[in-house]
Amino acid sequence: MTNPDTRSLLKDPEGYADTSFVSDMSSGFSGNLGYTMPENWAFDQIATKTIGSGDSKIEIDNNIASGRDTGQGDFYPAPSQKLDIGFNLSYWSALLKEADEYMASIGRPGGTGYVYTRQQCLETIMSADAAISSASRRYRMRKALIQTSAFWEFCHYSYKDVVEDAGVVLYHTGKIPDWGKDLPGVNKLVDSSTGVAKVSGRTCILSRNNSIRSGLLEGDILDATSERDRWAMWQKVNQDNVFNLSTIPHLHIWAADGKAGDHAEAPIRRPALDYTDTETFEILRRYQGFGDQAIFDAKLRMPLYAIFEKYNRIIRES
Template structure:
């Protein structure tokens, strides 16, 4: 692991947020010294209990040490015995005696386009690290997919604010799905359009595979018309939006929603938000049964973020593996959404 590279990332993140906090490092003497000398930290908490530890043996205390963890002792006896770490302090840091209340959860705002280049670089770097070169065999490059998402930022922002969720949930799911769009998907979409527009002759209606042309995952959200209907129906039935539910068994309704998902990026991205709500509700009519404790909220925990991202893809692999990969994308989007919130506030 590149320790200094990791701390350089932390230093950059602090700078992006106005350096409201200083950076400290906890670790053996060697790590603390190297990070401090590189200028990425201001003080060290040294894990010094083992002199034989490779990061301690032969190294002196870093010059910026604030606390030195020197020994573990047992206090109490019997069932009440506990181990505590004994630390000594240099006086460089006096600790924290009081705390302000947690910051209010602020709704997202429009993306600050001045951060586009940095957002793109971070997304490109991450996607390349998991095997997605900028331009590969898929239909659209990383840049084209990200441009598509950011170009519809008004729809994404409005949806997130309307339903009290983070924009990053919508951005992550849509970008991930769109980045996977291949030539085969384009051909499948063409087949669905032909099916619903009467271009499948009567003699071919019963052939194997023709029934699959009724629906496909399409558009920037890579969402089935059937799924779009169920997601919007759930929001209608629970009073989030007004409207008349569509029939997921109707070819006409399937095609209406499918074609909107394919051609209207605003509708598709708004549908991602409703799909996340539907997923948290247990996907009534879909492939999940157990509702989550909460619908998407501004204070969603990491486990809730993971679960709602996973449910977007389904209850089987590769949904679980991919959701772990999408978590990193979520935090990249959230990084720049947070910066935009701070700049606007």
């Protein structure tokens, strides 16, 4: 409850409270004696009424509402509104089988130029399940949206990508890293799409800047045109799987907001628990970019999204 004696100071700069219940009639408080209502008030206790008589007499609050909070309508939220939770390992074999068989059925990835097997890719994604679950809950988006982008990109991490990564290190340090010395065709490169979810230093900066400015993330605004800032961020997404995967939600939010600083897109609703298939498709497409290839690949990712969501739904509703 909010103490009216201090509510003129209640601005909640840390964002811990979404809304407030103002207890104007609670004993010991001074009620509406010259204090400003908190900016986030949802309900205000303005009077106490007595109903009944004798032993059946009770007092009830008479409250007014601002509309910021609609209150609780039931005790069992609709499945579409339930937050995702941690993965249940008893479903691991089934998830791996479905995801692997689907990717094989569409021939993605194909050939011998890829670094990791599909099982290794899925194992890496699921090893960071705690971070992915936390991010999905914090930003109220479907966990499958993060998993799909990560798994798809990691499966397509090729030896060409490794060569480009070595080129980035060469550009910024003047030396080819030990792991890239035997690679053919290493040339200097300012930035590359790297790590589990193939995130570049530039897009990482742009997406995180967008979330910082939106109040969703704490941190310093970096310059996406600065080679120094791009190199610093590139090293994080290249070397830290959790940081890389935790950037995906910000890439999705940035994409929904219109991808400021990149190829402009029309803003759409940010990822939500009740996202439609159309909205999901659009976010998956924007993750890859624009044009016919991005559209084609997004269509291929939709069944993969359905596989992840199938098991996430089973787990969150069990």
